[in-house]
Amino acid sequence: MTILGIDPGYGTIGYGVVRFDNMKFTPVQYGAAKTAPGTPMHLRLCEIYDDICTLVDTFHPDEVAIEELFFSKNVTTGIQVAQARGVILLALAQKGLHPVSYTPNQVKLSVVGYGGAEKKQVMEMTKSILHLTKLPRPDDAADALALAICHGHSRQAMRYEGLL
Template sequence: MRIIGIDPGTGILGFGVIDVNGGRMRLVTAGVITTPAHTPLPDRLEEIYSGLTDIIKETRPDAMSVEKLFFTKNITTAISVAEARGVAILTGRQAKLPIHEYTPNEIKKSITGYGAAKKPQIQEMVRIQLGLQEVPKPDDCADALAAALTHAFMSRIEA
């Protein structure tokens, strides 16, 4: 199974694609889609859509795993990130991908075994699970890979 994980964001949207074969997981590709600050939001959302469409066409995943939003402070940021998340989900649906959503705590717990794990712990476990030499950078990329790994783990449990 090939899974694309998404860490939603308007300025930086992380993505990570992994292959899962039995208990083995392998990195296919990962990175970020960035949009320039002070660009009108519709233009930024279009860049996200175009970038993700290309990535999905190139990598041909079987499923999409998206981090759910959790915000407590800045409502303006939450709204724009939610819009980017919506674009990512729509892009996945247009590609006929099943969409799986996980909260930040679910991702932390599945990756580290602890729902309140800190970012460095999650990044190190992503590195270990995928057999990488270094922690994926930037953080958004590592978070997207964590979302993809979470779906891989959850799929095994459901099976």
């Protein structure tokens, strides 16, 4: 199964593509799509839409994992990220995909084994699980890879429980 993990944003959208087969993860590609600061938001959203469609057309994922939004301090930034996430969900839906959302704590628990893990711990475990020689960069790509790993673990658990 090919899993596309997406860390939504409006300036940087992390993505990670992995193959998952019987609890073995193999990295395919990871990186980030970027939009330029100062570009009007409606044009940034168009770029994000096009980038997601290109990722899907290039890698043909079987399943997609996307991070659930978490609002902390800056509501304006949160609204912009929510707009970008909506465009990402639209692009995925139009490509016939049904993304599964995971909270940051679910990802940490799945990848590290502790829902309160630090970002560095998640990045180190992601590197280890995928047998990478260095930490995945940028951070948004590392987050997207961790989302894909979380989804693979979730699917495997569902199989063991007879839910799939």
